[in-house]
Amino acid sequence: MTEPDQFRSGDRGDPEGMWSSLGGIAHGPIVLARAPHIVIAVRCVMAFPEGLRAWLVADTTDINLIPPAPSPPANHTEAAQRLHEWEQWPGPADDPVVHVTVNGHRRRMLMLDGRSDDADPGAKHIDVPVRIDGLPRDGLVHFEVSWKPGLPLTSKTLHLPQLQQALTEVRHLVHSAWGSGRQVPKCS
Amino acid sequence: MSVADWPSWPFMIGLGVVAHGPAVLSSGPDIGIGLRCIFAYPEGLLVSMQIRAVDGAGQLLADMLSHAHAGAPRRPHVPHSWLQLTVLDDGEEMPLTGHHSSGTSISAGVTDDGVQTAGYDRDVDAWVTGTPARGVLEIRTGWPEVGAPMTTTHLVMEGLTDLATAVEPLR
Numbered sequence: 394m395t396e397p398d399q400f401r402s403g404d405r406g407d408p409e410g411m412w413s414s415l416g417g418i419a420h421g422p423i424v425l426a427r428a429p430h431i432v433i434a435v436r437c438v439m440a441f442p443e444g445l446r447a448w449l450v451a452d453t454t455d456i457n458l459i460p461p462a463p464s465p466p467a468n469h470t471e472a473a474q475r476l477h478e479w480e481q482w483p484g485p486a487d488d489p490v491v492h493v494t495v496n497g498h499r500r501r502m503l504m505l506d507g508r509s510d511d512a513d514p515g516a517k518h519i520d521v522p523v524r525i526d527g528l529p530r531d532g533l534v535h536f537e538v539s540w541k542p543g544l545p546l547t548s549k550t551l552h553l554p555q556l557q558q559a560l561t562e563v564r565h566l567v568h569s570a571w572g573s574g575r576q577v578p579k580c581s
Numbered sequence: 582m583s584v585a586d587w588p589s590w591p592f593m594i595g596l597g598v599v600a601h602g603p604a605v606l607s608s609g610p611d612i613g614i615g616l617r618c619i620f621a622y623p624e625g626l627l628v629s630m631q632i633r634a635v636d637g638a639g640q641l642l643a644d645m646l647s648h649a650h651a652g653a654p655r656r657p658h659v660p661h662s663w664l665q666l667t668v669l670d671d672g673e674e675m676p677l678t679g680h681h682s683s684g685t686s687i688s689a690g691v692t693d694d695g696v697q698t699a700g701y702d703r704d705v706d707a708w709v710t711g712t713p714a715r716g717v718l719e720i721r722t723g724w725p726e727v728g729a730p731m732t733t734t735h736l737v738m739e740g741l742t743d744l745a746t747a748v749e750p751l752r
Contacts, residue, residue, distance in 0.1 A: 412702060413633055415603030415615040422596035422620075424749060432751050434596055437618060439603075450596070452751045564603045566613035567633045 408443040411524065413567050416441045417559030426538045426547035430455040433489055433538045436520075438551065440559040445525040449504060451489045451540065454516045458543025462487040488519070489540035495529045532556055596749040597622045600738040606630070606720055609728035611638035614664065617704075619718070619736070623744045626709040626718070632664065634701040638728045642701040645727075662726035668709050669719040676710045712741050 416439030424434045436448040453459055463486055466472035491502040502523045525534065532553045539546040553559075597620025607614040612634040620627040634642050645659040668675045709718075716738045723731035740747065 412700075413613075413635075415605070415617055415631065418599055418602045418618055421599045422749060424596070434749070434751065436596060436620065437599055439617065450751065454752055559602075562602050564605050564615060566605060566615045566631065567608065567611060567635055 408441075410443050411441045411446065413565065414441055415439075415564040415566055416446055417562030419445065419553045419556050419559035420534075420551050423549075423551065425536050425549045426544055428458075428544040430458055431540055431544040433491070433540065433544065435536075435551070438534070438553065439522070440528070440553075440556055441563060442528075442560065444527050445495075445529075445534065446522045447493070447502075447525055447534070448522040449491065449502065449519070451491075451504070451519040452517070453540065453543065454513070455543070456487070456515055456517050459489075459517065459540050460487045487517070489538060489544070491523075492537040493525055494535040494537075495525055495527055495533075496531075498527070528556065528560075529553065595622065595751050596620075597627055598740045598744060598747045600626065600740055601718075601736050604734060604736065606734050607723040607729040607732040609638070609730055611636040612724065612727055612729045614722055614724065614729050616720070616734075616736070619738065621712060621738065621741055621744055622748050623712075625711055626668075626738075628668065628707045628709055628720070630666075630705040630707065630722075632701070632703040632705060632724070634727060636699075639699040639701045641727050643699040646701075660726070662724065664705060664724050665722060665731060666705075666707060667721040668707070669721070670711065670713040671715060671717075672719075675713075677707050712744070713738060716741055 418437055419440040420435065420438035422434065422436050424432060426433045431453045433449070433451045436450055439446045439448070456462070463475070466475055488504060491504070492499055493502055494500075504519050504521045504523060534551045534553065536549045536551070537546060538544070538549070599618055600621035601616065601619040603618065604616045605613060606616055612632075615631045615633070617629040617631050619629070641659060645661055666677065668677065718736045718738055719733060720736065721731060721733045723729045725731060
């Protein structure tokens with residue numbers, strides 16, 4: 394089976410178990426990469442039997458150091474086209490580029506749902522949990538991040554020695570037959 | 582205080598220390614209110630919560646929220662209500678001064694048995710000013726109108742010492 398080459402924040406295709414459970418904390422906060430006026434970090438990594446959820450944060454106080462934001466769409470048609478393009482690849486042009494490798498599978502993370510509209514003028518802030526399918530057999534999660542030109546490509550590997558302990562701390566939130574059926578998102 | 586009145590969210594202040602992991606704070610038929618984690622800062626706590634409702638409770642919330650949108654399909658009237666949340670330190674209520682929420686989702690589907698069902702998911706991240714002096718946080722929360730009873734939970738915080746140096750600044 395071909396696996397998707399990207400993950401999306403807020404993806405309603407998340408496994409049911411990740412929606413109906415509270416993940417154990419497998420890793421605490423850590424900076425993945427930092428450059429003057431730019432930082433990309435992990436607030437924490439939550440573990441579920443189906444995989445991980447990494448709470449990512451990207452922040453810059455100078456948007457001149459990152460790619461320019463796309464201009465507002467001129468009309469509804471253009472807006473719909475742009476959304477369709479983002480759903481395919483590669484996301485907003487002014488977003489950081491984040492790839493995660495687990496068990497040899499490298500995928501891009503898209504952070505579409507976590508942007509802040511009230512960041513300071515001239516700044517940009519993204520704060521969002523993203524899903525990582527599968528649990529690392531070797532306990533390693535490899536990040537590659539960049540936000541060019543201000544932040545060059547940087548690699549960071551997280552070690553999750555507490556992964557098994559974190560899995561014992563998973564709490565089931567609600568019971569349902571929901572996961573057995575077809576799901577059709579209506580709005581978000 | 583209504584969450585709508587809370588000031589802007591304070592995430593930019595840095596990478597908080599994980600002071601507590603997941604816990605179920607209130608649960609009822611088809612609904613759960615859970616704590617994902619608590620991040621600690623010298624200035625206060627970020628209490629990250631998750632609401633998940635399915636089946637009956639999910640449908641109730643879907644009906645409730647449908648009235649918030651003009652032109653929404655006509656559904657049974659459900660009076661609007663909202664999550665109740667109080668945070669205390671040694672019996673004293675702590676101010677909730679920040680709020681951020683995202684990821685609200687209403688979904689509809691059909692089970693394998695052909696039963697129509699609905700789901701509701703919401704992240705609620707509450708900013709609490711201050712940290713508990715004795716390291717124990719009391720959270721009272723629930724949503725009785727949709728089946729989650731008011732429940733009190735005492736949480737023993739970790740890592741509250743030397744937060745000023747432990748918190749990694751973002752800026």
